[in-house]
Amino acid sequence: MGIDRREFLANTGKYILLTSAAALAWDFVKAGRPEAAPDYTLRNHWWAFAIDIEKCIGCGNCVRACKTENDVPLEPYYFRTWVERYHVPNGNIEHPEVDSPNGGYDGFPPRYPPGDGSKNFFVPKLCNHCAHSPCTQVCPVGATFDSPDGVVLVDKTYCLGCRYCVQACPYGCRFIDPRTMIVDKCSLCYHRITKGLTTACCETCPTGARALGDLKNPKDPIHEFLRTHKVQVLKPQMATGAKAYYNGLDGSVR
Amino acid sequence: MRQFLKDREHLVRMAVLFAAGLVLFLIVRIVLVPKDFYELGHFRTGALADNMARPMVFAGREACESCHSDIVDERKGSRHAAIACEACHGALAKHADDPASLKPARPDARTLCLVCHREDVASPKTVKQVNPQTHMGGQDCISCHKPHHPEMT
Numbered sequence: 001m002g003i004d005r006r007e008f009l010a011n012t013g014k015y016i017l018l019t020s021a022a023a024l025a026w027d028f029v030k031a032g033r034p035e036a037a038p039d040y041t042l043r044n045h046w047w048a049f050a051i052d053i054e055k056c057i058g059c060g061n062c063v064r065a066c067k068t069e070n071d072v073p074l075e076p077y078y079f080r081t082w083v084e085r086y087h088v089p090n091g092n093i094e095h096p097e098v099d100s101p102n103g104g105y106d107g108f109p110p111r112y113p114p115g116d117g118s119k120n121f122f123v124p125k126l127c128n129h130c131a132h133s134p135c136t137q138v139c140p141v142g143a144t145f146d147s148p149d150g151v152v153l154v155d156k157t158y159c160l161g162c163r164y165c166v167q168a169c170p171y172g173c174r175f176i177d178p179r180t181m182i183v184d185k186c187s188l189c190y191h192r193i194t195k196g197l198t199t200a201c202c203e204t205c206p207t208g209a210r211a212l213g214d215l216k217n218p219k220d221p222i223h224e225f226l227r228t229h230k231v232q233v234l235k236p237q238m239a240t241g242a243k244a245y246y247n248g249l250d251g252s253v254r
Numbered sequence: 255m256r257q258f259l260k261d262r263e264h265l266v267r268m269a270v271l272f273a274a275g276l277v278l279f280l281i282v283r284i285v286l287v288p289k290d291f292y293e294l295g296h297f298r299t300g301a302l303a304d305n306m307a308r309p310m311v312f313a314g315r316e317a318c319e320s321c322h323s324d325i326v327d328e329r330k331g332s333r334h335a336a337i338a339c340e341a342c343h344g345a346l347a348k349h350a351d352d353p354a355s356l357k358p359a360r361p362d363a364r365t366l367c368l369v370c371h372r373e374d375v376a377s378p379k380t381v382k383q384v385n386p387q388t389h390m391g392g393q394d395c396i397s398c399h400k401p402h403h404p405e406m407t
Binding site: 054061142203 | 276277280284291294295298301302306308311312337344345370373375376377378380381
């Protein structure tokens with residue numbers, strides 16, 4: 001890295017004169033907001049996700065597609081997205097029975113008999129891409145961060161594999177990749193959505209139970225979805241600013 | 255005051271040591287922290303480009319339909335019309351980039367159809383569900399239903 005005497009003296013002076021925080025703020029002001037890709041403008045997007053539980057049939061297409069698209073290890077069974085099956089007997093939402101065999105990768109073998117008075121449904125899960133994500137707040141090195149377009153991403157060259165973020169995520173959406181020993185999570189198919197495509201899971205969902213949405217695009221169907229459905233996020237009491245909106249979310253879902 | 259002036263040397267030595275330590279810290283910091291760190295926040299701006307650079311495995315519906323317009327016509331008005339091609343045919347970005355390099359395999363209808371259409375209490379009733387034993391006996395699904403337009407005529 002090249003640095004001449006003038007720049008060195010200027011930097012030294014700046015850091016001594018300003019407190020370190022103020023110096024960083026000054027860098028930020030000077031740099032402006034450079035864009036990472038020429039045909040994709042970060043500030044024009046704010047990504048969110050819509051999930052319709054009433055449409056999910058538990059086929060597992062999303063789980064398989066995600067593993068294929070993002071090179072997620074097949075075994076042991078780690079996931080960027082997975083599907084849970086809820087069985088709520090007698091309307092007792094405090095004690096649901098939840099199963100997710102291999103995360104739904106091989107589908108769900110029939111398990112509960114029809115007509116036993118229970119409530120049964122599937123819940124797809126993935127990173128909620130929180131606006132105030134607890135996982136990014138605990139990262140000691142800035143390897144995981146909220147991108148300016150509302151996606152929680154991982155810098156794989158910076159991650160130490162310390163696992164603070166794995167513990168901090170209230171939704172259990174992170175795992176340590178056993179091959180690299182660094183963290184991995186749903187990137188909202190950042191390589192696809194920045195090129196105008198949808199995520200692999202949305203692409204392969206046969207019923208439209210999940211849909212990527214851009215909250216800054218007024219023409220995006222997610223606005224219609226949010227207007228016409230009674231939506232809820234997971235664990236609203238955590239105040240994470242979660243952006244995965246669920247329609248038909250039962251009180252038993254954790 | 256006289257005592258202070260006498261011991262001034264200790265204070266100066268301490269100040270010089272402190273300043274040297276600070277300068278060392280700043281040099282190490284300038285060398286180690288990448289230029290694009292803190293540009294947009296507490297992360298490396300280049301990490302955005304790293305995440306964008308990943309190769310695609312699913313081509314996306316538009317890529318399929320730009321060549322296979324006959325299938326688009328075939329699927330018009332069917333219950334399966336809204337389903338993307340790769341939901342059943344699998345990830346085919348390689349085929350979309352160079353059709354000769356990879357010929358997609360024909361999916362096995364008997365297992366594939368049941369992925370969505372097997373009877374289960376947790377599945378919403380909006381999707382047709384069958385019990386494979388009673389619905390079709392030993393027959394293949396495709397002997398009655400065309401996957402691209404499954405309605406019975």
